[in-house]
Amino acid sequence: MENMIEPIDRVVIALGPIQIYWYGVIIMSGAFIGLLIATRESERLYLPRETFVDLVFFAIPISIIFARVYYVIFKWEYYSAHPNQILAIWEGGLAMHGVLIGAILTIIVFAKVREISFWKITDILAPSLILGQAIGRWGNFINQEAHGGPVSRGFLEDLFLPEFIINQMYIEGTYYHPTFLYESLWNFGGFIVLMSLRRTNLRRGELFLTYIIYYSFGRFFIEGMRTDSLMLTENLRIAQVISIVLILVAIQIIWYRRKKGYANIRYLDNGM
Numbered sequence: 001m002e003n004m005i006e007p008i009d010r011v012v013i014a015l016g017p018i019q020i021y022w023y024g025v026i027i028m029s030g031a032f033i034g035l036l037i038a039t040r041e042s043e044r045l046y047l048p049r050e051t052f053v054d055l056v057f058f059a060i061p062i063s064i065i066f067a068r069v070y071y072v073i074f075k076w077e078y079y080s081a082h083p084n085q086i087l088a089i090w091e092g093g094l095a096m097h098g099v100l101i102g103a104i105l106t107i108i109v110f111a112k113v114r115e116i117s118f119w120k121i122t123d124i125l126a127p128s129l130i131l132g133q134a135i136g137r138w139g140n141f142i143n144q145e146a147h148g149g150p151v152s153r154g155f156l157e158d159l160f161l162p163e164f165i166i167n168q169m170y171i172e173g174t175y176y177h178p179t180f181l182y183e184s185l186w187n188f189g190g191f192i193v194l195m196s197l198r199r200t201n202l203r204r205g206e207l208f209l210t211y212i213i214y215y216s217f218g219r220f221f222i223e224g225m226r227t228d229s230l231m232l233t234e235n236l237r238i239a240q241v242i243s244i245v246l247i248l249v250a251i252q253i254i255w256y257r258r259k260k261g262y263a264n265i266r267y268l269d270n271g272m
Contacts, residue, residue: 005170008142010090021090023139030135031060034128041124041198046270047116055110055121063102064089070098074230074238092143095230096133096219097242103129119205123267126211127194133215134187140180141168148177148225179225186218203263205253212250216243 013020038052071093072079072086079086107125111118140146153175156166161178169176193214197207220243223229229237257263 005167007144007171008164008168010142019090022142023090023092026139026142027094027136030132031056033135034125034132037131038124038128045120045124045268047120047124051114051116051121052124055107058110059103059106062106063099064094066102066105067094067096067098070101071095071230074232092140092145095239097239117204117265119208122208123202123204123206126208127191127198130187130190130194130211130215134184134191137180137184137187141165141178144168144171145228146180146183146226147171147228148179149227150174151177176227177225179222182225183218183222186222187215190214190218198267201266201268203258204265204267204269205257205263207267209250209254212246216246216250219243 008022010021010023011019012022012025035052035056039049042051043049068086068089074095075093085091104122107121108118110116111121137146147169153166153170156169156175156178159178161181165178165181166175169178190211194207194211197210202210220240223237223239223243226237229239232238232241254263
């Protein structure tokens with residue numbers, strides 16, 4: 001019976017007052033797998049093995065803070081009335097564009113201090129970032145968030161989804177579009193694309209900028225299906241606006257760097 005469907009427990013382990021949530025486990029798993037991939041690639045490109053371990057030590061907490069602040073700012077009407085919920089990140093509410101802002105700012109400072117090219121670091125990180133996003137969306141799945149509008153059970157069955165996904169999309173008596181899954185699959189596809197592009201020896205910086213364009217293109221359309229979007233106005237979704245801006249800026253940067261000769265170094269070229 002549909003009214004007997006129980007959602008997946010958000011808590012992995014409860015040790016007295018200490019609770020470990022699936023959301024955090026999944027997010028950190030994505031970050032760890034991404035770190036392994038980046039570390040392996042950094043050695044191939046003649047960077048010290050500890051480079052990305054050191055970077056992640058700063059980037060993860062800073063990115064989480066930015067992601068939460070970004071989300072809270074655009075949900076201030078709610079959080080101003082519920083200030084005790086501002087730090088409850090285990091309930092969800094980490095904005096991906098906030099993560100990108102925090103990560104990019106951290107990399108800018110890190111690259112300057114270590115005297116390594118910002119573009120070299122971001123090129124190496126690009127596949128890891130989109131893979132981490134693909135994995136992280138399953139945290140939204142556990143929390144039953146980042147979903148689309150109502151659909152029928154038959155619609156979900158026609159997508160040949162496994163029963164556990166269909167059941168988890170049954171929320172308070174209604175089935176919903178699994179937009180978390182659409183974005184996760186889009187990002188997994190992006191990971192394959194970026195890993196393939198590594199072999200083509202693109203100009204330095206263009207692997208990362210391709211990631212920005214690819215991710216933003218998919219996010220624009222998937223965001224339009226969601227029902228929990230952060231809104232700039234009543235009808236304008238923030239993520240869609242930022243996605244368009246990022247695509248245009250990334251294309252402009254590619255054009256400008258090529259025109260000025262800043263992109264003559266290739267991805268596989270040695271040098272910091």
